[in-house]
Amino acid sequence: MxxxxxxxxxxxxxxxxxxxxxxxxxxxxxVDKKSFGVGLQLYTIRDAIANDLQGSLKKVSDLGYRNLEMASYADGKFYGMAPKEFRKLVEDLGMKIVSSHTSVEAEGITAASAQKLADAHAEIGVEFCVQPWIEEKDRNVETYKRMIADWNKVGEIMKNVGIQFGYHNHNFEFLPTDGIVPYYDVFMKEMDADLITMELDCYWATKAGQDPVEMFNKYPGRFRLLHFKDMSKEVAEPFYTVDKDDITAVGAGLIDYKRIYDARETAGLKYFFVEDDNQGNGFPFEGIQTSIDNLTGKILV
The missing domain is CATH 1.20.5 (Single alpha-helices involved in coiled-coils or other helix-helix interfaces)
Structure with missing residues (x-):
């Protein structure tokens, strides 16, 4: 007993x-990581996708990512696949395509080509289509103004099919030019806020000496999309060349993403995407795993 x-x-x-x-x-x-709605910009795993599209997307889903932003559109196809075909592949893996990076070149775009672009994106079902880049030769105030006039037209065509056009920054837009700061004095002023939203890349803005939260306060509601990537080296002064050697996983660097996320209502945020331009320096899946672990474990909670 x-x-x-x-x-x-x-x-x-x-x-x-x-x-x-x-x-x-x-x-x-x-913890159901997918419930946090963490997104991934697929540019982060571009080499892996080139070798094994379906296998790479499955890894992304298994890590807990829910939303995707594409980075491969050409002639009506995404990653070489018809819109509905690629959408089915993604949805069968338990994810959703919500955005796409697609360039409208400085030379301009015709109404017909803009409509084809819009129709393909409407067919795949995205909510956003984003201009991601400006070539170095076109980084001057005159060309910026001409491009933005074109983007406003594209934005109107996109709006007609239920899509919001957007612009994704780097750091060169903040370089003082001809006595002005183009991002604030050209982009924010001349973009039609009803037709074009800003996709703020918090890393590149920080590199240029900008504070994302202060930007939200200055332009509330203008930032419906955000890119999250971290930086391992402190910036002593604004840095305007596209040097990205210090990119690291979200939560592994110096940027206070909890503070940025806490200001999401002021920003007007709807979606955010993890991105690593350097593809994790050869270990893309390890990098995006660290990012989603940090986000769901300490930043979004």
């Missing part, structure tokens, strides 16, 4: 311990 009583006491203590520790442990182990 003594042995049995001792056993029962030990069992009861174990049960109490399980009740005390179990829920915490289970909660940690059973």
């Amino acid at each position: 003594k042995t049995r009583r001792s056993f029962l006491k030990i069992s009861a203590a174990g049960a109490v311990g399980a009740m005390a520790l179990g829920p915490m442990a289970c909660t940690s182990a059973a």
Whole structure:
């Protein structure tokens, strides 16, 4: 009986311990990362996709990513696939395509080509289509103004099919030019806010000496999309060349993403995407795993 009583006491203590520790442990182990709605810009894994599209997307889904932003559109196809075909591939893996990076070159775009662009994106079902880049030769105030006039037209065509056009920055837009700062004095002023939203890349803005939260406060509601990537080196002064050697996983660097995320309502945020231009320096999936672990474990909670 003594042995049995001792056993029962030990069992009861174990049960109490399980009740005390179990829920915490289970909660940690059973977190549904997809419920956080973390997105990934597929440019981050471009080499892996080139070698194995379906296998790479499955890895992304298995890591807990929910939303995708594409980075491959050409002649009505995405990643070489018809819109509905690529959309089915993604949705069968438990993810959703919400945005696409597609360049409208400085030379301009015709109404017909803009309509084809819009129709293909409407067919795949994105909510946003984003201009991601400006060539170095076109980085001057005159060309910026001409491009933005074209983007406003594209934005109107996109709006007619239910898509919001957008612009994704780097750091060169903040370089003082001809006595002005183009991002604030040209882009924000001349873009039709109803037709073009800003996709703020928080890393590149920080490199240029900008504070994303201050930007949200100055232009509330203008930032419906954000790019999250971190920087490992402190910027002593604004840096305007596209040098990205210090990119690191979200939460592994110096940018306070919790502060940025906490200001999401002011920003007007709808979606954010993890991005690593350097593809994790050869380890893209390890990098995006660290990012989503940090986001769902300490930044978004």
